[in-house]
Amino acid sequence: MINKALNHLEELLVTFLMGGATVIIFVAVLHRYLAGVEIPGLQDWLLTLNFGWAQELCIIMFVWMAKFGAAYGVRTGIHVGVDVLINRLDESKRTKFIIFGLLAGALFTGTVATLGGRFVWENGAHYAIFNFFGMAGEDLFEGPTTPDLEWPTWAVYSAIPLGSSLMCFRFLQVAWDFIKTGELPHHDHGHVDGLEEEHVPVDVDVYSMDDNLHPHDLKHEMVGERRDGGDRRQTKAAVAEERRGGADRRNGNGDRGDKQ
Amino acid sequence: MNALVIFGLLAALMLTGMPVSISLGLTVLTFLFTMTQVPLESVALKLFTGIEKFEIMAIPFFILAGNFLTHGGVAKRMINFATSMVGHWYGGLGLAGVLACALFAAVSGSSPATVVAIGSILLPAMVKAGFPNRFGAGVIATSGALGILIPPSIVMVMYSVATNTSVGALFMAGVIPGLVLAATLGGVTWFRAKKNNYPRQPKASWAQRWVAFRRSVWGLLLIVVVMGGIYTGIFTPTEAAAMSAVYAFIVAVFIYKDMGLKDVPKVLLNSANMSAMLLYIITNAVLFSFIMTNENIPQALADWMLGHGLGMITFLLVVNVLLLLAGNFMEPSSIVLIFAPILFPVAVKLGIDPVHFGILMVVNMEVGMCHPPVGLNLYVASGITKMGITELTVAVWPWLLSMLVFLGVVTYWPTMSIWLPKTLGMM
Numbered sequence: 001m002i003n004k005a006l007n008h009l010e011e012l013l014v015t016f017l018m019g020g021a022t023v024i025i026f027v028a029v030l031h032r033y034l035a036g037v038e039i040p041g042l043q044d045w046l047l048t049l050n051f052g053w054a055q056e057l058c059i060i061m062f063v064w065m066a067k068f069g070a071a072y073g074v075r076t077g078i079h080v081g082v083d084v085l086i087n088r089l090d091e092s093k094r095t096k097f098i099i100f101g102l103l104a105g106a107l108f109t110g111t112v113a114t115l116g117g118r119f120v121w122e123n124g125a126h127y128a129i130f131n132f133f134g135m136a137g138e139d140l141f142e143g144p145t146t147p148d149l150e151w152p153t154w155a156v157y158s159a160i161p162l163g164s165s166l167m168c169f170r171f172l173q174v175a176w177d178f179i180k181t182g183e184l185p186h187h188d189h190g191h192v193d194g195l196e197e198e199h200v201p202v203d204v205d206v207y208s209m210d211d212n213l214h215p216h217d218l219k220h221e222m223v224g225e226r227r228d229g230g231d232r233r234q235t236k237a238a239v240a241e242e243r244r245g246g247a248d249r250r251n252g253n254g255d256r257g258d259k260q
Numbered sequence: 261m262n263a264l265v266i267f268g269l270l271a272a273l274m275l276t277g278m279p280v281s282i283s284l285g286l287t288v289l290t291f292l293f294t295m296t297q298v299p300l301e302s303v304a305l306k307l308f309t310g311i312e313k314f315e316i317m318a319i320p321f322f323i324l325a326g327n328f329l330t331h332g333g334v335a336k337r338m339i340n341f342a343t344s345m346v347g348h349w350y351g352g353l354g355l356a357g358v359l360a361c362a363l364f365a366a367v368s369g370s371s372p373a374t375v376v377a378i379g380s381i382l383l384p385a386m387v388k389a390g391f392p393n394r395f396g397a398g399v400i401a402t403s404g405a406l407g408i409l410i411p412p413s414i415v416m417v418m419y420s421v422a423t424n425t426s427v428g429a430l431f432m433a434g435v436i437p438g439l440v441l442a443a444t445l446g447g448v449t450w451f452r453a454k455k456n457n458y459p460r461q462p463k464a465s466w467a468q469r470w471v472a473f474r475r476s477v478w479g480l481l482l483i484v485v486v487m488g489g490i491y492t493g494i495f496t497p498t499e500a501a502a503m504s505a506v507y508a509f510i511v512a513v514f515i516y517k518d519m520g521l522k523d524v525p526k527v528l529l530n531s532a533n534m535s536a537m538l539l540y541i542i543t544n545a546v547l548f549s550f551i552m553t554n555e556n557i558p559q560a561l562a563d564w565m566l567g568h569g570l571g572m573i574t575f576l577l578v579v580n581v582l583l584l585l586a587g588n589f590m591e592p593s594s595i596v597l598i599f600a601p602i603l604f605p606v607a608v609k610l611g612i613d614p615v616h617f618g619i620l621m622v623v624n625m626e627v628g629m630c631h632p633p634v635g636l637n638l639y640v641a642s643g644i645t646k647m648g649i650t651e652l653t654v655a656v657w658p659w660l661l662s663m664l665v666f667l668g669v670v671t672y673w674p675t676m677s678i679w680l681p682k683t684l685g686m687m
Contacts, residue, residue, distance in 0.1 A: 115300055206640055
């Protein structure tokens with residue numbers, strides 16, 4: 001329940017930041033050129049507007065998007081790695097490596113969240129929060145502000161502790177699910193549908209194909225062939241045979257088959 | 261010594277299969293806690309300021325633009341236009357596929373996206389027209405690689421971020437090699453089709469060509485917006501990327517109407533997901549190169565290499581081999597972000613032009629995308645055709661071989677890359 005709300009909030013935030021930043025830069029560029037055109041009335045009004053802050057706001061929005069999007073990316077399993085070797089291991093060894101990788105992710109993001117949190121606290125959050133409750137101390141550091149928008153930097157930088165904590169939580173969540181079910185997250189629309197289909201789904205994701213940039217989970221089946229190293233020089237007939245076999249298996253265990 | 265420990269640790273962590281970004285970050289953290297005096301605060305700050313450059317923001321914008329363009333409309337009309345122009349020659353639809361990929365590459369900055377956009381429409385059509393499955397898959401998987409050579413290109417933005425080279429000059433430098441590679445791939449297609457006598461399309465009249473051109477003109481105009489905008493200085497590359505994202509949105513939703521307004525949030529979320537993944541690698545790669553610079557490792561490596569009498573020719577050969585090997589394990593963005601900061605100082609000391617070096621890296625990345633085990637283009641093509649990777653590997657080899665020859669030419673003939681930006685006065 002809470003998890004679902006968190007998922008939605010995360011998606012909403014990331015979508016909004018992506019769209020918002022695009023619109024802001026578009027409007028700022030448009031403004032720069034329209035203000036140079038002599039249209040009575042409109043030009044005067046445009047000249048009163050100042051878009052000097054657009055670039056800075058765009059950067060801030062994208063950095064926030066990057067931090068929270070990276071957390072969302074853990075949930076969708078988009079982060080690329082070097083999985084050529086572990087994908088050739090047998091299942092029990094691969095399981096260990098996958099869990100190790102996920103926990104390493106949690107360790108790194110957890111550490112960064114702590115470091116970032118301390119940094120934000122010492123650079124103004126402490127002052128701002130204590131001031132808000134009317135108990136400001138003399139020796140607290142107010143912290144710098146950003147150059148154009150003059151926002152306190154601690155608020156801007158709080159993307160690091162917030163985003164990294166969320167990412168840490170996501171890594172633990174994915175690890176837990178993997179231990180329980182043996183499945184890693186993959187995008188539902190990752191596979192472009194077969195030859196009959198001419199329309200690409202709107203959210204096709206080229207990074208979630210069957211490549212070796214992501215670990216294969218325990219329920220993984222290759223498209224078109226099974227890969228176990230030895231049979232790489234198959235004749236055409238054998239490949240075709242494999243493909244038929246692969247399709248049957250897919251439909252049989254109902255893993256990816258039912259999505260296609 | 262420190263360098264060995266750092267790279268050893270990084271390689272070990274990466275081979276366990278954890279995300280590249282996490283292995284970069286953990287290497288940095290381990291190094292910080294055990295071997296150096298760099299204050300932790302400066303690292304926390306770097307996590308934010310590492311991607312606080314406006315140039316980097318071109319990446320999410322180009323991804324967004326590409327995602328708007330992928331959905332049918334623009335790609336379909338470009339294919340029709342290409343078919344009307346070259347479809348009657350040997351190779352017919354295959355040749356049209358190369359041309360369509362080149363056109364789409366000029367509006368999109370990503371290779372796999374080009375394969376998805378062109379392949380999902382053209383490959384079924386090619387099978388219907390009587391081409392063997394392998395031929396079509398081979399053409400599209402390799403031609404899709406043009407996506408990162410013909411500007412705009414996300415990999416070029418990554419290179420410019422890692423080495424502070426001008427994005428505009430890099431984009432311009434990609435134009436001529438891109439056209440040459442397209443011609444080479446087209447030549448291979450033509451030759452193979454002629455040998456096997458594959459079907460050809462009926463010749464289109466000039467009136468039909470004009471109609472096809474007019475229908476595809478909204479997509480083609482985007483080339484003018486991006487390249488013209490950057491060249492004339494109307495936009496910075498990032499602004500051009502933002503403009504192309506808005507333009508692509510308008511074309512997809514209001515002009516070609518392949519996509520409803522209700523699909524827009526999905527596209528935004530999907531683009532954000534992909535961009536955030538790349539930006540996260542950048543953040544950690546920036547941390548990594550910050551630590552390396554702090555320890556003077558690139559300089560030490562450069563001195564060591566030069567001390568062993570490494571000439572320009574040997575160095576470029578070593579770079580090519582190194583990058584081609586790396587292409588067996590990693591995807592292009594990570595390779596560029598990790599290797600460019602290390603190799604770049606050496607290249608500069610040897611008097612290699614930064615822009616030429618960038619193009620060389622990009623072409624290496626293209627080759628890596630077209631062969632297993634991690635070639636994204638192959639996996640996308642496999643997703644579309646449902647062919648196995650082994651079969652696809654066999655299918656792409658004629659084009660891949662010509663691409664390797666092309667790589668040799670790019671490596672040892674810098675004029676091809678730097679003539680255009682020099683002539684235009686961009687470098």
